Amino acid sequence: MKTVNISHPLPAGIIAENAGPQIAALGQFDGVHQGHQSVIRSAVKLAQAKGVPAAVVTFHPHPKDVMKKGNYEGNLTPLQEKQELLAAMGVDILYVVDFNESFSQLSPKAFVDGMLLALEIQTAIVGFDFRFGHKGEGDAEMLRALGAGKMNVEIIPPFELEGQKVSSSSIRKALQAGELAEANRLLGHAYRLRGVVIDGDKRGRTIGFPTANLRLEDKYVVPAKGVYAVRSLVEGAWLSGVMNMGVKPTFQDGVTAPSYEVHLLDFDRDIYGQNLTVELISYIRPERKFPSIQELIAQIQADADTARRILESSK
Template sequence: MQIIPIRHPYNSEQIPEDDVVMVLGFFDGVHRGHQKVIETGKKIAIEKGLKLAVMTFNQHPSIVFQKVLPENMKYLNSLEQKERLMANLGVDILYVIEFTSAFAHLAPQEFVDQYIVGLHAAVAVSGFDYTYGPKEIADVAHLPGYANDRFEVVTVSKEELAGVKISSTRIRDLMEQGRMEEVTELLGYVYETDGTVVHGDARGRLLGFPTANIKVKSTVRLPRVGVYAVKIQVGEKWHVGMGSIGHNDTFGEGRELTVEVYILDFHQDIYGEQVTVSWNHYLRDQIKFDGAENLIVQLKQDEQDTADYFLKKTR
C-alpha cells in the first residue's frame, strides 16, 4: 500500500496520475461499518479495473474546529494501526491529509474540486453520514451537485448490530463499561493498543508477578480501569497475559495511571520492546487491598481466570 501524506495546498506532482475509486472518511477504529464502506469501494475498483484509494486525516477535525488540544484527543487507532488495517483491507493508496485551518476552511466546492477531482477519483464512495463542511450544505445528498458529472457518487447505508448503528461512539461507550467482547464484535477484531516496555518500580517482581510496564501515547484510548485477560505481541509471537490498567492504589493514593501486563509462562527481559496488547476480556475492577498478601491471593486468582478464559476460547 502506498501512503501519501498531503498538506494543503498540495503539489499536483504528489498525486498518482491514474484514476481511482476514492473512499472518504475519518475511520477512527476502522470498525465493521467502516469496513463495509471500504469493501464497497474495493468491489467497485475491481469491477472497473481501478486502484482503491482511501482519504483520511492525520488528526480529528475537532482539534481545529473546537480547539481541542491534540494531546487530549483519544483515538481508537493510532495512525500506524489505521495504516495496518487499511493495508489488510486491500487499499492501494492511503491519502493522509493534514487537517489544518487552511484545509478546514475550504468551501465544499473547493474540497470537491481539489480533493476528489484533483485526486483523480472516478468514483467517490462514503458512508451515509459523511460530511465535508457544514452539514446543511456539505452532506452526501449535495455531493452529486458538486460533482457535476465528473465522478460517480456511491453512498453506503449504515451497518447495524442488534438494530443499532455500529459507530465509533458506541464502541467507546462499551469500552468504558469493559464490555470487550461486544467491542470485538463491532470492530470485527480484538481491540489493540501499541506501546513500549519501560522500567517500572519492580514491585510486581517482588510479589512474584513481574509485569511489563507499557508506555502508551497520551492519545491512545484505553479501556476502563481494571484487570483483563489479554494477549501481548512481543516480536512476531503472541503470548497470553493478564493486563492491568490502573493506579496501583494498594501502594498509595494519587499514583499515575499505568498499563501493565503479567505474561503467563514467560521469563524474558523485554525492556525497550515495541509491543501490542489485545484487550480480550474484562476480569474485574481495580481493588485497593489492605496489604500485599491479599493482593497476591487475588493475582493468583486472576492468573487462573485468565488461563481458563483462553482455554475456553480454544475449545
Template sequence: MQLINDQSTPAFPGERTVITIGAYDGVHVGHQAVIDHVRRVAAERGCKSVVVTFDQHPAFVVRPESAPKLLTGPAEKLVRLEATGVDAVVMVPFGEEQAAESPESFVKRVLIDHLDVAVIVVGEDFHFGQNREGNVDLLRKIGAEHDFSVEGLELLPRADGVDEPVSSTAIRRALAGGDVSRANEMLGHTYEVRGQVVKGDQRGRLLGFPTANVEVPNRLCLPADGVYAGRYERPDGTVHDCAINLGRRPTFYEHAETSLLEAHLLDFDGDLYSEPAIVRFTHFLRSERKFDGIDALIEQLRADTEHARTLLIDVR
C-alpha cells in the same frame, strides 16, 4: 497498498478512482463494509480503490477540548487499512488550513485533480469541509458537473441487536464500560494499544508477578480500569498470553493521578524494558479494587492469572 502523502499531482495518471473519505478511526466492521463496497465497484469499473483519510483526527484541530480518544494510532490505522485490500490510502495533512478549506475546494483539489474520482462511497450521514458544510447532497451536486457519482450507504447495524449503528463512538462507549468483548465484535478484531515499556516501581516482581509497564500515548483510548486477559506482542512478532491490570493500584496508592497499564506475561521470564509493545484486550476479568493486605492481593493475582490462562486457551 500504496500510501500517498502528496496531493499536488495526479495520483494515477490515466486512471480513475473509486474512493471513500473519513477519519477511519478503529477501521471497524462498518468501515470495512464501506471499503469492501469501494473495492467491488472499483473492480467492476476497472478503477483504483482508494481510502482518503487524515494524518490526525480532524477533531484535534476543530474542537481540541472535546476531541475523542483514538481507537487506532497512526501505525495501527495503516496496518488495518492495508488488511482491507484497498489499492491506496491518500493521507491528507489536517491542520488549521485544511479545517478552513471549503468543501468545494477540497473536492476539486483532492478528489478531482489528484484522484480523478469516478465514484465516491460514504456513509449517508457523511459531513466534511469547513464547519462540516459538505454532505452527500453537495457531493452529488458537484458530481453532476464533474462526471462522478456518489453512493451514500446506510450505517451498519450492530450484531447484538442494539438499535444503534456500529460507530467509533459506540466502540469508545463499550470500552469505557470495560466491555471489550462488545468493542471487539464491533471492531472485527481485538482491541489493542501500542506503547513503550518503561521502568515502574518493580512491585509486581516482589509480589511474584512481574509486569511490563506500558506507557501509552495520551491520545489513545484505554478501556475502563480493571483486570483483563489479553495477548502481548513483542517487536520480534512473538505473542504471549497475559493478564493485564489497568488502573491506579488503590492497594498501594491513595490518590494516583493516572491509570497505569501493566501486563503480566504468563510463563515468561525476560527483560522487556524499552521495547515497544502491543497489548490486546480479549476478556474483562474484574473491576479494580483495594485489598486489605499483600496476602489477599497475591491470592487474587493468582486467581486472575489462572482465569486469564483458561480463557486464552480459546484465543489461540
C-alpha cells in the same frame, strides 16, 4: 499498500505521481469498525471489478482534536493501527490528509475540486453520515452534486448489528464502561493498545508477577480501569497475558493517570525498550484496593488463571 501524505493545495508532484482512475472511500474511519468496513469493502470490491486501485482518503490528526470540539477522548485506532487494518482489507493507496486549522476552513467545493478531482477519483464511496468542508457543511448529497459529470458517488446506508447502528461513539462508551465484549463486537476485531516497554517500580517482580510497563505511543481512548485478559505481540509472536490498567490503589493514593502493566504468562525475558501491541480480549474485573499484599498476590494469581482459561477457550 502505499501511504501518501497530502495537504491542500495539492503539490504538482503529488498529483503527477498519484493521479489516475481510482475508487476511494472517504472518512475518518476511527476504529475501522464494522460500519467503516462496509464502506471500505465496497470501495475495494468496486475497484477490483473495474481494475483500478482501491484508495482510502482519511484525515490526521482527528478533526475533533484539532478543533477542540465535541467528545474527543482519543483515538480508537491511531494512524499506524489504521494503516495495518486497511492494508489487510486490500486497500492499495491510503491518502492521509493533513487536517489543520487552515484545512478546516476549506469549502466543500474546494475540497472536491482541489483534492478528489485532482486525483482523478472516479467514484467516491461514503457513509450516509459523511460530512466535509468548513463547519461540516458538506454532506453526501452535496458531494454527489459537486462531483456531477466528473465523479460518481455511492452512499452506504447505516450498518446495524441486532438493530443497533455501529458507531465510533458507541464503541468509546462501551470501552469506558468496561463493556469490552460489546466494544469488540462492534469493532469486528479486538481493541488494541500499543506502546514501548519502560522501567517501572519493578514491584511485580518482587511478588512473583513481573510486568511489562507500557508508555502508550499515542492518545488512545482509555478503557475502564481494571484487569483484562490480553494477547501481546512480543518479538513477532502473540503471547497470552493479563493486564492491569489503573492507578494501583493498593500501593499508592492520589494518582489519577492510569498505568498499563502486562504480565505475560510463561514468559520471563527482558523486553525493556521494545514495542508491544496488546489486544484486549476480555474484561475480568474492576480495579480495587486490597487490605494486604498477600491478598493482592492471591488475586493476581486468580486473575492469571482466569486469563489463561479465557484465552485458551478463545483460540
